[in-house]
Amino acid sequence: MKYFDVSGFAAPVRHPKKISAAGMGTTSFWSGSNAGLDRCIRTAVTEYGVTVLDTAEMYGGGRCETELGKTVGSLDRESLFIVDKILPSNVQKKVFRRRLEESLKRLKTDYIDLYLLHWRENADLQLMVDEMEAARTDGLISAWGVSNFDVNDMKDLLDCENGRNCFCNQIYYSVYERGTEFDLLPLLKQEHILPMAYSSLGSGFAAHPDIRREHRIMDACREAGIVPEAFMLKFVAEHGVQALFQTSSLQHLRDDLKEVPDRVYAEILPLFEEAFPAPQKAKPLVKM
Ligand SMILES: NC(=O)c1ccc[n+]([C@@H]2O[C@H](COP(=O)([O-])OP(=O)(O)OC[C@H]3O[C@@H](n4cnc5c(N)ncnc54)[C@H](OP(=O)(O)O)[C@@H]3O)[C@@H](O)[C@H]2O)c1
DSSP states (O other): OOEEEOTTSSSOOSSOSEEESEEEOOTHHHHTOHHHHHHHHHHHHHHHOOOEEEOOTTGGGGHHHHHHHHHHTTSOGGGOEEEEEEOGGGOSTTHHHHHHHHHHHHHTOSOEEEEEESOOTTOOHHHHHHHHHHHHHTTSEEEEEEESOOHHHHHHHHHSTTGGGOOEEEEEOBTTBOGGGTTHHHHHHHTTOEEEEESTTOTTOTTOOOGGGOHHHHHHHHHHTOOHHHHHHHHHHHTTOEEEEOOSOHHHHHHHTSOOOHHHHHHHHHHHHHHSOOOSSOOOOOOO
């Protein structure tokens, strides 16, 4: 497993100096494949060194946090980097702290490593920053950030008092959707804010092509003994972006986390570049 050194990012976190380049999401706890996802997360952590686990109060109205809390109960909490998200409608005085405490209870933990504003909507950004900073001071969270923030949203955030303490922006980025390479990723890099990609395998987006119909890519992957999903996770990490993905299948997990040697990556990259080229101009952030 590759790791990102996060000690130099905007707001150094309390515990880890590094986090796994691939992390796992939890939305399937909502749609019902609990046993499969539970097993995959535990295997990913104990056998593959995954440390980043992502959830949100919105997922299943708290159900995914509850299920993740059960899963991590048998794991070494200190080695994990738990990411959780608050809804913009809960960015209100008193409500924010109450919702955070409810999430902590469901997760059965006394701190969240990274707490994100799920999307901007009409949340009061200064109030959000103030609440995040207060929660960090009180030790309830180690770091805070945002999600689904495009360039202009980031600029507004950076203009807030303490806005530069933002640690992360979680966005949609995958080999299928590279618009952020043009402007948002360079801005985040310049501001030392960690980009984290959700849906790194492109799932959930109707427009994403069926990779299994890309015969040259599939042939090259088969020859190299990897699945395209393993390439996709490495592609995201190679662009300096922490990659979240999800599977409830142990076989898929083992395939997805199989190491892709640099030589194999370099050989297959031109095929992906041809099929899914980098953007030539700015494009609005695609959001789920
Ligand atoms: N911040 C936000 O707004 C936001 C939005 C969306 C998601 N997220 C987070 O990001 C996490 C990951 O995103 P995601 O779940 O949307 O999508 P994803 O990781 O792009 O795709 C997950 C899908 O890929 C399939 N898959 C995985 N490996 C495979 C393989 N080797 N072969 C074939 N299929 C494979 C899985 O099915 P199987 O289970 O059958 O393998 C699953 O249906 C979420 O769980 C959530 O925590 C955040």
